[in-house]
Every structure is written in C-alpha cells, then in structure tokens.
Amino acid sequence: MTNFAFFLPVMFSTFALLFLAISRLGPAAAPFWAAGFGCAALGFWAPAIDQLLPSPAWSLLADALFACAFLAYSEALLVRWCARWLLHVRLFITVGAVLGCAVAILLQLPLLELAVSDAASFVLIALPLVAALPHLRNRLDQALALAALLVAFDGLSRLATLLVTRGSGAFLDSVYFFLMQAFASVFGLFLGLAALAGCMSELIARYRREAELDPLTQSLNRRGFDRASVGAHDRKGAVISCDIDRFKAVNDRFGHQSGDQVISAFARVIMAHVPEDARVARFGGEEFVIYLPGADLAKAIGCAETIRQAFAATGAEAARIDHVLTASFGASAILADDGSIYDALNRADRALYDAKNNGRNQVCAASFLRPIAARPVGDGLARGIG
Template sequence: MGDSSLILYIPPVLFSIVALAFLLLWRLKVTPAWQWAAGFAQTAAGFVVSTFFTEPYFAAFASGMIFIGAAYCYGSGLMEHFRTAQHAGPRLAFVGCYTIALVYAVYWKASLVHQLFLTDAGFAFLLGWSICVVTGRASRAIDKALIATTWIVVLDCVVRTVFFTFFSNSSDNLSDFATSLYNLEVTVSTITICMFFPFTALGASATAAIDRHRTAAGTDELTGLLNRRGFRDAILSDFDSGTPRGALIICDIDHFKGVNDTYGHAMGDRVIRALANELERNVASCGRIARFGGEEFVAFIPHASIEDAVGIAESIRSGFAARDWRKQGLARSVTVSCGISSIDECETTLDPAVDRADSALYAAKEAGRNSVFFRSPHGVPDTISRDMGKLFAASSRVSK
C-alpha cells in the first residue's frame, strides 16, 4: 500500500484513542456513559473491517452492523449525558429492521451502492432520532456545541449517501469498496469535519463531571438538600443580584442526641430525613433549604414577612410533631423548635439574620422546645398571630 493510502489508517487510530480516553473516564467515574467508549471503538473497528478485510461480503455486512451499533451507542451516550429516557425498544426495533435490509442488500443483491446507502441512512436516522430526543435539554454552551457537532455528523452522512447513490457512477461491486472514491471521501470527512464530534463529547463529559462535583460539594449527602457551603454560595448569589428581602427560619430537632443514643444512628438518620421532607413540603416551592449540620436546618424565604415565616414554621413544627414513629421502631414523639428572623434592608449579608434566628431558636429551647420563636432585626420582641380555625399566638418574647 503506497504512501497515499496511509490516510486510511488515520480514522481507526484516532477513534481508538478517543475510545480509550472515554473508557478511562468511565472507569474513573468521570462520565457515567460507557456507551461513548463503545461507540468510538465500534467506529474504529468499522473502518478497519470495511477497508482492510479482503472477503467483500463479510466486510460489507460486518461493517454495516458495526457502524449501526456505533450510532446506537452514540445515541445512548447522548441520552445518558442529558439524563433522558433511552427509548431502547423502538431503537432496537429499528436496528432489527435495518439488519434484515442489510442482509438483503449484501447477500441477495450483492450491491455496494445499496449497502452504503443503508449504512449511511441508517446511521443518520438512528443518531438523528437521539439528537431530537435530547436537544431541548441542552443548556450549557458545551452541550449546545455537542448537539451541533452531532448534527454535523448526521448531515455529513445524508449528503454523502445522496451524492453517491443518485449523482455518482461508483462501482456497485462489493469488492471495490477499499479503492472507491466513497472510501476516500468518508475518510477525509471523518478526520476533518467529523472529528469535532468526539472532542466536543469529551469536553461536554468533562464539564458535566465538574458540575456534578461542584453540586456534590454543596449538597448534603443524607438529605439531598444544600449543605452549609452550598447554602451560603446560593445566598451570596442572591445578594450579588440584589439584596434579597425575606425571612430566615432555623429548625433544630429537640432531644436529638437522645434519639441517636437510644435508637442508633440509623434511626437518627431517618428522623433527619423526615424533617428534611417536612421542610421541602413547606418551603421548596418558595425558598432555599439547607442542612447546616447535625440536626440543624435553615430555610430562607425571599419576600416573606415575619407573619408568613411564622405560618410556615408552625406548619413545619406541627406536621413534624404529628408524625407517628412507632412503625419505624421509635416509641416516642419527636419535635422540632424553630427560630425566625427577617432581613433588615441595610444588611448586605445573611450573617446578622442567622445570628438573630439562632438567638430565637435558643429562646425556644429554653422555653420548653416544640415551639416557634422569632426576633425582629432591631431586637424588639414580636408577637405574631394567625387564624386557622383557632388562634395561633407566637409564644415567644426574645429581647435584645
């Protein structure tokens, strides 16, 4: 094989390297999608089989199946990356129909033109189907670039199959593929235009891994809520976009150490998750929630008045106190105390409000627990009441 034919070795080498890179990323849990590695490995194998295997029928059929397998894996990788349903049933049904048609084109018609048309059209359709499923979920710039470069691959397949099927006088003999203009064109387009696709996929996978790490760093593993770091980062972002007004609630499970010591840490974890669920039920739609550590939780509710916050906190307190723990092996009630404060207009951080809410929480504990206390920005004792069939009066007085 002359020097001019060395170009035919480039696609399998490049795709093998990319496949190994994705395999390593998958093994290191940087990307959850092993399908990327499988897809690029199959693409490399497809180039090897179609170009260098001498038995034409086997090469035509095997390469056609390998390339459709690559398209399936690329689609699966996209769906896994964007966390959508895999639609495996319909896609596998299409692969089954494609296989029957490929058998007919290769072993019945013995037609290179038909085989190439089926391979390109099937590849483009299967990959294009997957792109249509995930396109609406691309929000990051790198994800949009991944969608764009994948469409370029599909467009390359469509243009090539239209040209060589309807506008070219290429040989229809299966044994002529290796020396055909088609083989040269697909090699050149692969190592120029289509190589944007694997490297964009690598970039998108790396970016997603960084985002997952950043999210995990700001998330409490037990409850799935924000942790202290994540909460402060989120609130800092709120302050940067304009000083938020609202109310802060700090909740702390009463006598939690007794639950842990008597019933074990597993039961303690259940109690913590239960309070997290109660907070999510009452606050998730209107504010931010975090587990600050241990049995302490914080909720920030933008634009909420003290009256609003007291109503929400009382709903949390009463809902949590009403839980029946006996089926879970906890033969006692569990309650929560809450401290509340609003944010003063002149405050540029959340720290003063946290201190006031913490002071109110301490007063709630001192007053007997299972209650809601609040403190104004100026330390003036507040009493808030609301009517829910009966008068709820805040039972606290927190002085300066």
Template sequence: MNGTFAFELPLMHITFGITFLVAARWGERSALYFGIAFLCNAAGFGLPVMPMGLSDLTVAWVTDILFAVSFFFFGQAATQHFGAPRRLLWARLATCAISIALCIYAVVGLDDLHMELLASDAGCVLLLGLAMVGIRWQGLRSFDWVLFVAAWFVTIESVIRGTSSFFTAPSSVEDFGTSQYAYFMQALGSVLGVVFAMAGLSAVALSVLDRYHKMAMDDPLSGLLNRRGFEEALATRPDWRGRPASIVTCDIDRFKTVNDRFGHATGDAVIEALAAILRTRLPEDGIAARFGGEEFLLFLPGRTPADALRIAEGVRTAIEAEAAETVGMDGPITASFGISGVVASDFSVHDAIGRADAALYEAKHGGRNRVALRLLDTVEPETAARSAAPLVALERRTGSRRRSA
C-alpha cells in the same frame, strides 16, 4: 482508499475510544458508550486496509455491522448523557438488527452496493436520530449544546451521504475503495469525528465536574444544601440585599432519643422526612440547608419575620402531623424553630443566623415544638412594634396550646 486517511482515521478513532474508556472510570456511563462506539468506528474504518486475507464481500458486511453497532452506542451515549427517556431503546435495537440484515442481504444475496450503502446509512441515521429526538433541548446545560449540535451534524451528514450514494458510489464492492463515496466518507469521518469526539469529551468532563461540585455543595442524606452550598447559594443571589429577608433555624426535638430508641437508620429516615417537608413548604425563591446533624436553616428573601413565622408554623405543624407516620414510628416527632430578620446593620447574614439560633435556644427551653423570635434592639420602636405584634401574639397562642396540651 486514500492512504493517509486509510491509516490515520482508524488510529484517530482508537485514540478517542481509549480516551472515553478512561473517562468512564469517573463514573460517567455515557463515556463508556462513547468509547465502545469510537472503537467500533475505528475497526470499521481500519478493516478494509488490514491485511487479513478476507474477501471484499466479507469485509463489506462485517464493516456494516461495525458501523451499525457504533451508531447504536453513539445513540446510547447521547441518551445517557442528556437523560433522555429510554422508551425508544427497543426500537433502536430492532433498527440495528434490520439494518444489519439488509446490508448482509444486499452484499451476499444481491451483490448490490447501492442497496448496501443505503441500508447502512439509513440505519446509522435512525440509530442516532431516534436517540436525539428524545432529548428535550429546552433543559440543556450550556456546555451540552456543542455536543447536541455536533450529534445532529453527524446525523445530517449520514443523511446527505446516503442520498448521494447513487451518484458517488460505484456499482461493485471491488471498486469501493477508490470511489468518491469512500473519499467523502473518510474526509467527513475525520472532521466530524474530531468535532464529535471533542464535544463529547468536553461534555463528559464538565458533567463530571458539575457532579462533583454538586456533591460538595449538597447534603447526601437530606438532599438539601450543606453549609458550603448555602454560602455559595447566597453569593450567587445578591438580589436579596436591600430587601426584607428572614432566617429560620430548625432543630429536631430529642433527636438523640430517636437514634437511641429506634436506631440510626430511623434517625436518617426522620431527617429525610423533615427535609421533604421543608422542600414542599419552602417558597420558590427560598434556600433550605442542613447545617449538620439534626439542624436545618431556611433563608427567606423578601419575607418579613411575620412571613417567616407563618412559614415556620406551617412546617412545625406538618412535622408534628406527618413525620412520625412517614417513617413508621409509634412516637411523636416534633421540631423547634428560631426566627430573626436580616437588617441593614448586620455585618453579614450570619449575624441574623446567630439571632435565630438564640431564638431556637429559647424555643427549646420554652417547651420545644414551638416557634420563637429574636429581634434587634436597634430596630426603631414603632417599626419593631408593627413587626413584632403579630409574631408575639402568635407565639403566645402557640405557647398556650403547648401548655394546655
């Protein structure tokens, strides 16, 4: 084997393997699998040049095992990182075992190098290829494409190398080290190893950053955005400006009583149930956030206050009908809502949030479990009349139902 490749290639893969194992401490399981795979690759490339006194036949079948295990874990890394279904796991385990058995039989039983290389390369192709075919490329994030393409290059390279082994590999194991096959395997192992490793490291690092960013923007209990996430979502959605938009604020009624009577675990379950109802009733382009405690907010671009009131009333009735049963409480769970439209004179959306909060305060003091509206005094009278008439009527009907109940 070429002296430069023989020693540099194992060291390169050891470096990559250790780097991935360090990255696995960030909580990325795929990095652990990448690390194991590269370390097995390093052992596979390094074993033939290590002065261990092993026979060529022993080195051959042990190396085949290392490469098979390596590609199995490469496939595991891809499956884990891309979130592919694991239904092919047992097929890949069986492929790994069959490939190893065929390699050992070809070396020990037949002394047939071509058969051994074909079994080894075919096994590597299937071990990584079966994992890759389960990946839905349509849903890949932008920074995952490099890893996706690199993995397919490694798979294709194994196919080409395996099919060319009849022309580039010698007939005996003893002559393997000086063959064209060995040279191409090391050369391509160096180039594609670097590309694959760098793509994997980049994808793992960016995935970790994406996860931490999501953790910073999402409320862990409800699964909705938190305040910071809400602000960022608005900043990335400038298309709502210049169109009608509305704010709905929501607060769970007597939430402290729920915590005191049933415990904080039940209180958490109530928040989760309410968040689930908000998600199901939220328009596709809407934004839902938990602003803290039992307070929630909906941003509804393209919706007038009349639209917002209908949505809020639907959420209110769903909470009243479903939430208590969902969490197993024997008492009712209700929520109050405040609504305001976003108008051109607002300095920021927080002006509309302030008005919606004031409306929510009115709903609380008006009997709870109801929807209230706050409009700007600066709105043109005829515009205000057209917008407010159906809202006030519905609010009055809602309030009458509460009083008669």
C-alpha cells in the same frame, strides 16, 4: 487513498477506551459513547482485514458495526436530552439496515449497500437532534448538537453524491472511500471531543453537588447554602433557624444510629413543608437553617409552625423510635441594611434560643421595631422577642 487506514481505528479506539474509563465514574451516556466509538473503530478495521482475507462477510460485518455505532451514538445523545425516545424505531432502523446491506451484498449491488448504510446512519444520528431542540440551553449541548448535525450532514452528502464519488473502480481507491475517511476523521474527532466535554461537565456538576450536600440528609451543607443564598441580603426574604429538642437524650438512650434516623426524619419533614424555591441546609448536628426567598416574617413563622406540628406528630414514627420528638424554631426577616444573610440568621438564632428557654417545641420570631416581651399565641405559635 488509504492515508487514514490506521488513524481512524486508532482514534476511535482511543475515544472508546476513554469513555469506557469514564463510564466507571457514573455519566449515564458514557457507556453508549464507548460502544459507539468501539463499533466504529472495528468497522474501520474491516477494509484492512478484507484486503488480507477477501470475503463478503467482512463487508457485512462492517455494515453491521457502523449501524450499531450509530444506534449507540443516538442513544448516548438521547440519554442527555430525551432518554429512550423512539428506541423501538431506532432498533428497527438498525436491524433493517443490516438486512438491507446483506441483501445488497448477496445481489452484488455495492451502490445499494452503501446507500442503505448511509441512509440508516443519517436517520439514526438525525433523530436525536429533533428531540434535542427544546434542550439546547447551554453551549455544551449546542456544541454536541452541532457535532451530531455535521455527522448527519456527512452521511446525507455521501448518500446524495454516491453515484459520482463511488465510481466503477475498486472501493478502496474510490473518491467515496477517501471522503468517508477524511470527514470521519474531522467530524468524528469533533463529536468525540464534544461528547467527552459533556460527560466531564456532568461529572463536575455531580461532584459539585456532592461537595455541597450533607450526605446524611441530602440537604445543603454550609458551603452549598452559602452558594445558594448569594445575594440574599439584597432581596426580600426570610430565614428560619431550627433545632431538635433534647437531641442528646435521643443519642444517649437509643444510640447514634437512631440519632441519625431522627435527623434524617427531621430533614424530610422540613423539605416536605417548605416552598419549592426554599433552601434547606444542615449546619451541623441537629441544627438546620431555611432560607425562604421572597417571604416576609409572617410567611416564615407560618412555615416554621407547619414544620413544628408535622415533626411533633410524625417524627418519632418516621425515625422508628418510641420517644417524643419536638423541635424549636427561630424566624427572622432579611433587612435591607443586612450585610449578609448571616445577619438575619444571627437574629433567627437568638429567637431560637428564646424558644428553647421558654419551654421548647415552639416558634419565636425576631422583632425589629421595639423590644417586646415574649408572649404565647396559641399552642406553640410565634413569640416576639427584642
């Protein structure tokens, strides 16, 4: 009944090494998965060592390793769903399980030792499932929860059938030992693959975000904007095109590092004054575009004016330069017959150029009904253009 004697530690060691390698790439749960599978691998080696060097210490070491493995599994699951949840409780269960197993070994009560170990394993892997219930929105989380549930069920079923499966013979020849290794092979493989898929999906999502973000401002780049605004022309909305005034003079006078600080300050002002569902993108240099889902032209003008005033008031201080900073804005509504959001952006760009040509530091809006002369409305308020 020792057909799994070498397969299990090799399999769990392989998963441990895989997660250890993946942890260098950033997934938060990967180090805990590596620790869990590593402890489990060492725990499965213990019976083989015990055959060569019989000692109660090997049994206690295996119990401690399995308890630590399930603690690490629970932490890995909770990093994905509810980090640090009931950590003190789980630590108490782990330490209590090791102490309970030590007492059982000293009293020579093998059934108690197995019962304590199985009960602790069940509780440690089952607790995260309670925290996971509100978070099971995608198939990967559901698969991971199912794998953890099967592992928990395995521990509970062993605990429930302990008196029958353990028997009175040698532990390594018992039905209990065979079932433990058989189900650990199947459910451990499932858990490892589900956890691996979860970590890889996190990596892919992170790389996708990085590919769609401007590294200087953490706003969207053009690729990210295209993806975030798919189908925008089929819905009500508005766009704003904006540009820092006389930005070349900032670079020439203060250097490109200060220029980058100005761009970053402008991006922060924009993102601080747009609605939560807005999409902000840097299209290159000092030029930004804003997509406002569901907004009309009046709301876009108001949003642009708020950003204009905030940047004029705080931009220089935020960028840490002694220089007057202003920006110009063009706004346009998205029309029902637009082929894409770029039709609206082209109109917003023309309005932006009008703002530049009429003195900068102002908001201009594209008019779609009839050509009208540009006219100021207050200090820097919207102007209409044909």
